[in-house]
Amino acid sequence: MKRICVIGAGYVGLTTAACLADLGNRVACVDINEEKIAMLQEGRLPIFEPGLEEIVRRNMKASRLSFTTSYEEGINGLPAEFVFIAVGTPEGVDGEADLRYVRMAAERIGEVMDHPLIIVNKSTVPVGTGDWVADIVRSRQRQPIPFWVVSNPEFLREGSAVYDFMNPDRIVLGSLDREAAEKVAQLYLPLRSTIMITDLRTAEMIKYASNAFLATKISFINEIANICEALGADVKEVAAGMGYDKRIGRAFLDAGVGWGGSCFPKDVKALIHMAVVHGCHPQLLQAVVEINRDQRRRVVWKLKEILEDLRGMVIGLLGLAFKPNTDDIREAPALEIAGLLLREGAVVRAYDPVAMPNAARVLPQVIMCADPYELAEGADALVVVTDWNEFKHLDLPRIKQLMRRPVIIDGRNIYEPEMMRELGFIYRGIGRGYNRTGSDRE
CATH class of the missing domain: 3.40.50.720 (NAD(P)-binding Rossmann-like Domain)
Structure with a gap:
């Protein structure tokens, strides 16, 4: 049983936390939204996602899944071996990814961590964010504590997120430290999926390239549809x-x-x-x-x-x-x-x-x-x-x-x-x- 902290209780974070707990790990899910955490502590979900509520309740009952607004409790209370950042990255003013929530998570991780960690970027983030997160965590540490950053982009579809987590086409991991990436890979071995390990920036790019290609297929067939009408x-x-x-x-x-x-x-x-x-x-x-x-x-x-x-x-x-x-x-x-x-x-x-x-x-x-x-x-x-x-x-x-x-x-x-x-x-x-x-x- 691995000890994992997931930062963020949205579609990606909540699904990730619940499914990792269902694989037999002990997981603490952290979110600063007090209303959302209060709902989850009562076994109620703030989002609609088929199958997720059952998994959340089952793992809460088994004491494998807990929810808190405290970074200290989520990271040091276990204590966590892995911290997944799964916060939102909404669209910015000029179309860029708004990384304010990633920054806040990285800052708090650096401030509270009291033992070595593997920090896993699950959020969809621009290429180069892994290096940026490492700099932020390092700058916020009270004293030097070893940590490693791994990119692990998500490929979950809303409406079938639980199925997609448990039946992935592939697991993509990127890091400057091969050993850290291999430790994250161990978490996914029960899923018996293809695991690809590459460098940080390539892993981050794989996510963007994948979504852009799928969007391109849809726009392509819509253009063909318009020609078909004519x-x-x-x-x-x-x-x-x-x-x-x-x-x-x-x-x-x-x-x-x-x-x-x-x-x-x-x-x-x-x-x-x-x-x-x-x-x-x-x-x-x-x-x-x-x-x-x-x-x-x-x-x-x-x-x-x-x-x-x-x-x-x-x-x-x-x-x-x-x-x-x-x-x-x-x-x-x-x-x-x-x-x-x-x-x-x-x-x-x-x-x-x-x-x-x-x-x-x-x-x-x-x-x-x-x-x-x-x-x-x-x-x-x-x-x-x-x-x-x-x-x-x-x-x-x-x-x-x-x-x-x-x-x-x-x-x-x-x-x-x-x-x-x-x-x-x-x-x-x-x-x-x-x-x-x-x-x-x-």
Whole structure:
């Protein structure tokens, strides 16, 4: 049993702490948010993540997992052999990663540590942060105590974070000290995954390059979808045909309203910022961001194509979270789409299985509905923004009967165009080639 302290109780930190405890380690999770820690100490989670609550409660009951606001208790109380930094790195003013929380964590670690530590950067941080963290810790120590810094970027998807932790494609570790990296590798041996050990900066870059590539795949297929619409082809079939090629693969080739969340937007922008600062010209990455932004606007263009003037029109958004199985609305396409519709003078309603409390705080002008059927009543159009499984199994004849106009903009291509037209809907998907089948405009 290893003794581990995890700094940060957000999506990454909480999942990391709970899963490391579930592997048989003793873990203390530290967060300075007193309200969040109080909830966790009661066995309640401040976030929605499938399967995580059960793991937290099980390991708290087994005394392998504890929560505190005290760095001293979390690091020295065990005493910890490893300290994972898993705090947020939000987007800064110019697209750069804001490292204020990483700095605060590094400062406190240096101030309180009273024994040697391996400090593991789990947060997504710019290349060179590992060296910077080491300098901060060293500068804050009361007396020289040995420590080592290891980069261990996370590759967790919200909505399947527990599964991803326990079934990783790979474990990436970077350090200037091979022995320190190998000690961190020991923590992951029960997962029987490929473990790659490299240097600090390369490990940090792997994270950014991975997210940027995935975002690029999505923006690529969305650009293809727009061309498909112009030429009458079906992007779902195109993506399937492309995906059979092992060099390409099917994953992340789903056309839609674009990517959002806490990772892709800020990580691509941070990589662009790093490139520009160091004299590079990342035109591909800049295009990836522009295409993604345009996808949200295309939803409004499609509505205006059918309804013409959106003033006074009642538009319902099916989904608010940036993806299914999470309540995270950070950079969610629904936020921008709602804002665009409100500026056009539309009355905007929304329904989401779990994200409405979060969304209501930032979208006070949007009317939150109890279910999809309340959302549809009297609506001039519905927009599928998040592909929750529940939306795939709606009583569509009932939805049509409730709506004032039977218009559906399918921003996630969860329905088949032919079926929707047979049901009497005016349907628009993303890249479904409907323009070649004749006009169904009112």
